[in-house]
Amino acid sequence: MKIILSGSLAGTLARLLLIRLDYRQYPGYPHGYISHLALGAIASALGAVAVPALLNKDFTAFTFLALAAQQFREIRNIERETLQNLEETRLEKRGKDYIEGIARTFEARNYLVMITAFLTSVAAVLGGVIGAAVVAVILIFFSLTFMTGETIGDICEVIPGEINFKGSLLRVNDIDFMSVGLPEMREKIKKEALGVMIKPKDDNARATLHDMGQRMAIAHTAAVIMGSKKDVDIPEFTPLVRKNPDTGAVALYIMPIEKDLESLILAVKRTPVLESARVRPLKTQAGRMAAD
Amino acid sequence: MGEREKGILAVVTTDKNKVTGAVPIFIAEDEAEKEKVALFLAKTLDAMVHDLENGCYFIVKH
Incomplete structure (x- = not known):
């Protein structure tokens, strides 16, 4: 239980910190925050659950990860559609490339969350709660600094x-x-x-x-x-x-x-x-x- | 206006010898009238006034 909890917590925290209103100016809507946080929480739970399942030699658990991947691709489509619809009434267009970039970022962030949760759970198994905390901090730091991209x-x-x-x-x-x-x-x-x-x-x-x-x-x-x-x-x-x-x-x-x-x-x-x-x-x- | 990407919607000129063809042509008495007509047309058509620098303004939808 501790394993799953630490993994999911780390993943959700990572997602929370990745939702910032930055120069992309998106998502700027309260409902956007909620849906992305919820999806992030689900992604991290999936990542975290995979570890104890593997320990029980329950290898079919991995198929759930594939299911999750499918779900994240759907997020990308939703984001793209929303932004494209909003684009029509904008005076200064974002442009298709920018929209595609934002949509892809949203998909990728969910994978990042899932990986964070997975590795934190592994650390929890090997090093207990303290080990999990250390790994979580490192991974979240990594997500925030290395995944921001160039300007x-x-x-x-x-x-x-x-x-x-x-x-x-x-x-x-x-x-x-x-x-x-x-x-x-x-x-x-x-x-x-x-x-x-x-x-x-x-x-x-x-x-x-x-x-x-x-x-x-x-x-x-x-x-x-x-x-x-x-x-x-x-x-x-x-x-x-x-x-x-x-x-x-x-x-x-x-x-x-x-x-x-x-x-x-x-x-x-x-x-x-x-x-x-x-x-x-x-x-x-x-x-x-x-x-x- | 959706289908057409770019196109000349109208020409405003003080010199009617400079322009001909299948486009609305507005002939103005002087520079002041030319500017005024061009501005009105552009505002109404949500388009932009360009200057050919030969006495003709043309209005383009971008």
């Missing part, structure tokens, strides 16, 4: 950019964005818009910034944190991220409610690097040859 600030340099116009063409430094026709709009943009340059630190980062999903994620994060003056009838104020085709650097243009460059830079830096956008050409021979 844009890790792979890119984010520096202030200057909003300027070449004729009617809106630019941030030397990167063109779009033609803004109305002079009064141009004046307003000149006065109130903010721009930042995002310079990749290496070729891997450049390939990541090339991904449109990643760029949408950056614009989305900036708009959520800083506010955006965009509305359905003012497409001019849509936050945009565009690339310099020669250097691979990208620039962000945004009409924030709060005109605060420092916090915008921080928001961009904290944007998570999407798993699907993460490319590593430098890991290949051809990529390394092309780099020099």
Whole structure:
């Protein structure tokens, strides 16, 4: 009994600590918290129960884990569907890549919880309650630090950019964005818009910034944190991220409610690097040859 | 407007020799009227005004 209890407790605690409202801004709803906590508790119970079952040489218990895996895949579908439905009425889209990333994270976190519970139960069998506590702390620490993933600030340099116009063409430094026709709009943009340059630190980062999903994620994060003056009838104020085709650097243009460059830079830096956008050409021979 | 990804919805111009074709064309007397008409059209159509810098504004739904 102690074994199962310590395993489930450790797993549930891990899930609780993993539900934080971070730059993904999700889940932001009380019911979202409840359902994920409940599923986390079930996952950890399953992981914990497997150990005593194995000790009793009851190997069929493992089939339950397969059942759990099936259930977690379902979570991913549910998350994806919810987010996609919400996307339709959003002014600043998250983008499909971001949604997929969030859905996958939710699935993976449940596996993490299950593994935490399983290993804690094993520790409880071998080392008693104290052993279980030590292992649980280590595993939860591991989940929190190593599973967070990279942010844009890790792979890119984010520096202030200057909003300027070449004729009617809106630019941030030397990167063109779009033609803004109305002079009064141009004046307003000149006065109130903010721009930042995002310079990749290496070729891997450049390939990541090339991904449109990643760029949408950056614009989305900036708009959520800083506010955006965009509305359905003012497409001019849509936050945009565009690339310099020669250097691979990208620039962000945004009409924030709060005109605060420092916090915008921080928001961009904290944007998570999407798993699907993460490319590593430098890991290949051809990529390394092309780099020099 | 769902099906069309991007498209010119209208052109506003002070020089009617610069534009022709199967798109609504609004001819304005002067720059001030051009801007006003373009703004009204854009607001109504939830679209954006772009400048061709040859006297023509065109309205695009993005």
